[in-house]
Amino acid sequence: MNKSEKVEILDGRKMSRAITRVAHEILERNGGAESLVIVGILTRGAVLARKLASIIKDIEGVEVNVGLMDINLYRDDVNFNTEQPVVRTTEIMFDINGKNLILVDDVLFTGRTIRAALSQIIDFGRPNTVQLAVLVDRGHRQLPIRADYVGKNIPTTFEDNVRVYFSENDKIDEVILYPASNKKSTAKKNTGGSE
Amino acid sequence: MKLSTRHLLGLEGTPKKDLELILDTAVSFREVLDRPIKKVPPLRGKTVVNLFYEPSTRTRISFDLAEKRLSADSISFSASTSSVKKGESLKDTVRNIEAMKIDMVVVRHKSPGVPYYLTQCMEANIINAGDGQHEHPTQGLLDIFTMRQKYKKIKGLRVLLVGDIKHSRVARSNIWGLQTLGASVAICGPTTLLPYEAEKMGVDIYTNIDEAMEGVDVVNILRIQLERQEAGLFPSQREYTNLFGISRERLKRLNKNFTIMHPGPMNRGVEISNEVADSKESVILSQVTNGQAVRMSVLYLLSGVDEKETPTT
Numbered sequence: 001m002n003k004s005e006k007v008e009i010l011d012g013r014k015m016s017r018a019i020t021r022v023a024h025e026i027l028e029r030n031g032g033a034e035s036l037v038i039v040g041i042l043t044r045g046a047v048l049a050r051k052l053a054s055i056i057k058d059i060e061g062v063e064v065n066v067g068l069m070d071i072n073l074y075r076d077d078v079n080f081n082t083e084q085p086v087v088r089t090t091e092i093m094f095d096i097n098g099k100n101l102i103l104v105d106d107v108l109f110t111g112r113t114i115r116a117a118l119s120q121i122i123d124f125g126r127p128n129t130v131q132l133a134v135l136v137d138r139g140h141r142q143l144p145i146r147a148d149y150v151g152k153n154i155p156t157t158f159e160d161n162v163r164v165y166f167s168e169n170d171k172i173d174e175v176i177l178y179p180a181s182n183k184k185s186t187a188k189k190n191t192g193g194s195e
Numbered sequence: 196m197k198l199s200t201r202h203l204l205g206l207e208g209t210p211k212k213d214l215e216l217i218l219d220t221a222v223s224f225r226e227v228l229d230r231p232i233k234k235v236p237p238l239r240g241k242t243v244v245n246l247f248y249e250p251s252t253r254t255r256i257s258f259d260l261a262e263k264r265l266s267a268d269s270i271s272f273s274a275s276t277s278s279v280k281k282g283e284s285l286k287d288t289v290r291n292i293e294a295m296k297i298d299m300v301v302v303r304h305k306s307p308g309v310p311y312y313l314t315q316c317m318e319a320n321i322i323n324a325g326d327g328q329h330e331h332p333t334q335g336l337l338d339i340f341t342m343r344q345k346y347k348k349i350k351g352l353r354v355l356l357v358g359d360i361k362h363s364r365v366a367r368s369n370i371w372g373l374q375t376l377g378a379s380v381a382i383c384g385p386t387t388l389l390p391y392e393a394e395k396m397g398v399d400i401y402t403n404i405d406e407a408m409e410g411v412d413v414v415n416i417l418r419i420q421l422e423r424q425e426a427g428l429f430p431s432q433r434e435y436t437n438l439f440g441i442s443r444e445r446l447k448r449l450n451k452n453f454t455i456m457h458p459g460p461m462n463r464g465v466e467i468s469n470e471v472a473d474s475k476e477s478v479i480l481s482q483v484t485n486g487q488a489v490r491m492s493v494l495y496l497l498s499g500v501d502e503k504e505t506p507t508t
Contacts, residue, residue, distance in 0.1 A: 070223065073235040073495075083197040084237070084499045087223040123232040 005179055009154055009162070012173035015135070018151035019048070022133055023055040025149050030100050033062035035128070037099045041117055042070045042088050045105035047166045048135055052104060067092035074116035092124055101127040106164040108134040111145030136175055138162050198496050202321040204310045205330035206372040214375060218340050221485070221492035227264070228487060238267035238498055242297040245271040246289070247324070248279075248304040253459055253483070254324050254334070258301050261490035267299075285309065286316055293317050299497065302326075320497045328362050333493060334458055335368025337486040339376065341478050342413055344485070345454055350377030353450070355407055357439060358417030358466055359388040365458045366417060370396055383407035384439060387428040404439050408448040415456040416441055419466045432465055442468040446476075454478055 010018065030036060033056050040049025046068040053066045070088040078084075103117055114132060121130060133149040138156045152175070156162060159180030167173045198213050206214070227235055243262045247255055255271060262269035272292070274280075279288065289300070299320040302310050307329035313321045325331040339349060346352055354373055360366045360382045373380050374397055381399035382389065393400055401407035408414065419435055429435050446453065455467075455477040463469050471477065 073223075073227075073237050075237075078237050078239070078498075082499050084496055086196045087220050087495070089223045089226050091226070119236070123234065124230060 007177040007179070008174055009136070009177050010152060010175040012167070015151070015173050015175060018135065019051055020055055022135075022149045022151055023052050023059065026052070026102055026131070026133065027056065027060060029131075029148075033060045033064050035098075035100045036102060037065045037067065037094060037096055037127075038102045038104060039067045039069050039092060039096075039117075039121070040104040041113060042068050042090075043169070044164055044166060047168050048106055048133075049102075049104040052102070052133065065094040067094065069117060069120060071113055071116040071120055074120045076112055076116065090120075096121070096125040096127045098126070098128050100129045100131065102131050102133055104133050106135050107162050108132070108137045108145075108147050108150075109140055109162075111141045111143040114145045115143050135164055136162055196496075197499060201497065202310070202314050202323075203332050203493055203497065204314070204321065204323045206332045206335045206368045206375070207330065209332075209372070209375065211375050214336070214339070214372060217336055217489065217492050217496060218343060220496060221336075221340055221488045224491040224495070225485065225488035227491070228484060234264050234266060236266045237495055238262070238265035241267045241299065241498055242295075243267050243269050243299040243301060243494070244292055244297050244319075245269065245324075246292070246300055246302040246304075247272065248274040248302075248309075249325065251303055251324070253486075254303065254331075257483070257486045258322075258324060258333075258490055261487055261494055264487070265491055265494055267494070285312075289313055289317055293319060299494065322493060322497070325364055328364050328367070330368045330371075331364040332368050332372075333486065333490050334365045335372040336493070337482055337489040338365075338369055338415060338456060338458070339372050340485045340489050341456065341482050342378075342454065344481070345478070346412065346452075349373065352378040352413065353381070353411045354378050354413045354415060355381045355383060355411045356415050356417060357383045357404065357407070357441065359419055360384050360393070360417065361388050361390045362420065363417050369415060370398055374398075381407055381411070385429055385435070404441075404445065405448060408445060410448075410450055411453065412450050413454045413456060414441060414449065415458075416467050417458065418460065418462060421462070421465075436465055440464075440466055440468065441471050443470050443474070446471070456482060458482070 027033060038049045038053050040046035049066050053064050056064055069090045072085040072087045131148040134147045135151040136154055137147055137150045138154050140158050157180060161178040164175050196216055199210055227233060245255055245258055259269055259271060297319055300313060301322045301324050302313060303324040305327050307327035309326050310321050310323035323330060323332055343349055356366050356369060370380050381401060383401040383404055386402055424432060453476055455471055457467060457479050461467055461472055463472055
């Protein structure tokens, strides 16, 4: 990965605006916060989940339950790995039956992580709906999965790498595209929100 | 993340990072046991054989459930109802079972070294569920996990094992695992029930229980096998209980935040009094639940595919 070729897709302020907009969209589509629970996929999805909950609290004054989920036990590549992925702890300390569950992750790519998350959620209960919120959708789905709420769409090639950094864990808030090392970067910075 | 070994034969010589990986992963599996659906899919399609040549209820059910909760297919073999009765050798038995395309074996046998022997004649991953008086690594691990749950770290913890140390595979696994993680370990029992040259294991040795308990954090009480009394290793059950039995009065020498443990099954009123067994400092039932989580962790970590089997995509 040639670091000097990296492209900044979103800086801290643009990230913040996109996340705020997503929070508003969630509230609009669900008619408020009463029926919501939010589950973030470890690790960065969980950070984003907490941010969304915090913004919802500011807007509506309602405290929505937030859970975190490690999906590694539900991966579809278990028969192909020589190493098992590190398993972190899942914490969903509330009932999800009948709720509108907002599943949150930082980047949507092949869709396999979300597939694993859905299998795991069903083992916890039966939500009324599961809606997917992501900060970045970079295309290249390998399964029929789509996001309900998207912070930003980024065109990428399969070999590119997209990383989201949050100041809670990393140094600053930003979204970076690392183009695949054997091609020149042709990605352009877009302005504006999602589709 | 991967263990440095394909098998779990014992805690002696197991590297610290392997122990920590198993224990850390077990935390996640402990959470699975609190879910409404206590099942996760990572061992789907894998077959595990529980090969128990010695009777067991607790360990066998614990492994059986752990395997099923990881979505593996699990079958149990009991020597008493098998062709072993017709004289089939161990080697033939395991080779025949392996020919049915199984992936992992959990074995308990009265001869020490049988799990190692199996690694030499089978391709499957082997987990030792107790081999003679040698080791019982998953019991050692679950004991350590239980201590870690309460005290957060093992380094510097003061642990006392009491009872028939000489014949105890649980004691040996505890000692090796705890020492690797930096605990300070002591053993106590009548001289007839302490191993020869026990000091070479690096433990403090006591034959007086009250002295032994001075300043200790955890007392892990081992079952007294009443058959040993038949063999003349102690004069009477009552004498053992008087001199070594853990009762409420004896506990006053321990550190304030102490813990009572027992691998089970308990002889209530012999090595442990009813009051102590049911006290709030006793974590005996937690040990059983934690045993599930630890066994799920071991099965999960050992089940990664071998490098030569990885398909090229």
